[in-house]
Structures are given as structure tokens and as C-alpha cells.
Amino acid sequence: MAKKKSLVSKILLIILFFLLILFTVWTLFPIIWIFITSFKPESELFRLPLKILPEKITLVNYFEINKYIPYFRFFFNSLIVSTSAAVLSVFSSMLSGYSLARFFFKGKNTIKFSLLITQMFPVLLLIVPLMILLRKLHLIDNLFSLIFIYTAFTIPFGTILFEGLFLGIPAEIEECAMVDGCSRFGALMRITVPIMIPGVAACFSFAFIGAWSELFAGIMFLNSQEKFTLPIGLFMLIGKYEVLWGALSAGIVMSMIPILIMFFYAQKYIVSGLTAGAVKG
Numbered sequence: 001m002a003k004k005k006s007l008v009s010k011i012l013l014i015i016l017f018f019l020l021i022l023f024t025v026w027t028l029f030p031i032i033w034i035f036i037t038s039f040k041p042e043s044e045l046f047r048l049p050l051k052i053l054p055e056k057i058t059l060v061n062y063f064e065i066n067k068y069i070p071y072f073r074f075f076f077n078s079l080i081v082s083t084s085a086a087v088l089s090v091f092s093s094m095l096s097g098y099s100l101a102r103f104f105f106k107g108k109n110t111i112k113f114s115l116l117i118t119q120m121f122p123v124l125l126l127i128v129p130l131m132i133l134l135r136k137l138h139l140i141d142n143l144f145s146l147i148f149i150y151t152a153f154t155i156p157f158g159t160i161l162f163e164g165l166f167l168g169i170p171a172e173i174e175e176c177a178m179v180d181g182c183s184r185f186g187a188l189m190r191i192t193v194p195i196m197i198p199g200v201a202a203c204f205s206f207a208f209i210g211a212w213s214e215l216f217a218g219i220m221f222l223n224s225q226e227k228f229t230l231p232i233g234l235f236m237l238i239g240k241y242e243v244l245w246g247a248l249s250a251g252i253v254m255s256m257i258p259i260l261i262m263f264f265y266a267q268k269y270i271v272s273g274l275t276a277g278a279v280k281g
Contacts, residue, residue, distance in 0.1 A: 069251075093159045146214075
């Protein structure tokens with residue numbers, strides 16, 4: 001009987017492993033297809049019957065993309081916006097999460113509930129009030145408008161994450177540092193923050209990726225081409241009667257480089273940071 005159960009368990013494990021492989025291939029296939037397409041010459045893009053692998057590998061799409069759009073200008077704009085929004089999100093979320101975890105005051109649960117509610121609203125519903133607010137602040141057609149929006153939309157997630165992280169760290173270690181002469185902020189930055197580097201990496205990655213890939217707000221609040229971000233630039237390659245598939249694929253592949261580099265260095269922190277922030281208050 002035990003042998004039959006062991007055999008059934010092994011068969012189920014093999015089936016599960018096979019299904020996971022199929023799911024992984026299915027998930028990664030669009031990325032693989034874009035990567036292969038970026039190396040295809042234009043003559044092979046619309047050839048029938050369609051072949052997955054190119055007969056002739058070329059780098060012309062990577063060299064000519066800047067001929068259609070100022071790609072590297074857009075890349076630099078996105079880098080500035082995404083990095084700034086991620087840094088501001090981490091700092092703001094850390095302070096607000098610290099307040100929720102360490103202090104007790106009236107309305108605390110209402111604030112936490114309000115933070116969760118904000119995640120239910122898409123950007124589309126907030127376009128009109130955002131337009132009015134940014135126009136009064138003279139931030140229309142300004143990269144600061146995107147930094148402001150992306151930071152505001154990632155702070156609720158970051159606050160809940162950091163609250164869980166702070167709840168998992170004893171407050172006594174900060175109190176000991178304050179007894180030794182540190183201010184509360186000094187104890188936070190010198191003692192607590194180095195302990196929660198995984199959470200910082202998780203929050204930074206979430207904010208950076210969200211800002212890096214966002215398109216709608218950029219289209220709505222930017223007018224000058226020299227201020228466009230990378231998603232807008234790639235969108236410009238999709239015309240009314242023609243899509244520049246080769247250049248578009250090459251642009252997408254290059255746009256994934258910062259994300260891949262970030263995950264390469266931060267992957268060991270991200271999972272542990274997200275799970276550490278799951279502590280309930």
C-alpha cells in the first residue's frame with residue numbers, strides 16, 4: 001500500500017513538473033518571440049510560411065531605431081523619472097510605514113483602510129482632478145508631473161509593506177540607540193533601515209518597474225517630444241497603417257535591460273522583503 005502511494009505521488013509530481021514547464025514556456029514565449037524578431041531583417045518579418053528562427057541574423061533594427069525616434073533620449077527620460085519616483089516612494093513609504101507601526105493614534109485603522117482603497121481606483125478615473133492639480137502647479141508637460149504621479153500611486157503599497165517590516169523588528173533596538181544619544185530619525189536610519197534592506201529593495205523594484213512601464217499618464221501630461229518617456233516612444237512606432245515590428249522589438253529588448261540588471265542584483269532581497277512585509281499589525 002505504501003509503495004502504491006509513493007508511486008502515485010511520484011506520478012503526480014512528474015505531471016505537476018511537466019505542467020509547470022508548459023506554463024513557463026507559454027509565459028516566456030512572447031518575450032522570446034520579441035527577442036527573435038529583433039534580429040530578423042525586414043524581408044523575413046512578413047514572409048509566409050512564418051518561421052520562428054531567422055534565416056539571416058541582423059543588428060540593423062538596433063542601429064536604425066534611433067532613425068525613427070530619439071530612442072536614447074526617451075530612455076534617459078524614463079531612467080530619470082523611474083529612479084526619482086522609486087527613491088521618493090521608498091523614503092516616503094518608509095516614514096509613513098514607521099508612523100503606523102510605532103505610534104498609536106486615533107484614525108490609524110482608517111488611514112490604513114484608505115491606503116488599501118486607493119489601490120482599487122485606476123489612473124483613468126483620476127485624470128481630470130490630476131489635470132486640474134498639475135495645471136495649477138504648472139507641471140503640465142514636465143517630467144516632475146510623472147514623478148509626482150508615480151510616487152503618489154506607489155506610496156500606499158510601500159506604506160503597507162514597510163509597516164509589516166517595522167512590526168517584525170523590535171522597537172527596543174531603536175530605544176537603545178536613542179538612549180545612547182541617537183535621535184529617533186538617526187536610530188531609524190542607522191539601526192533599523194540596514195536590517196530591512198530586503199524590504200527597501202522590494203519597494204524600490206515595485207516603484208521602478210511601475211514607473212518604467214507606465215504609458216497612459218505620460219501620454220496625458222506630456223506634450224513635447226523631447227520630454228517623452230520610453231513607453232511613449234515605443235508607442236510612436238505603431239502607426240495608423242504600418243507597425244515597425246523590427247525596430248519596435250529591438251526597442252523593447254533594450255528597454256528590458258535596466259529591469260534585468262536590477263533583478264540580477266536585487267533578486268535575493270526582493271522575495272524575502274515581500275514575505276517579511278506580510279506581518280499583520
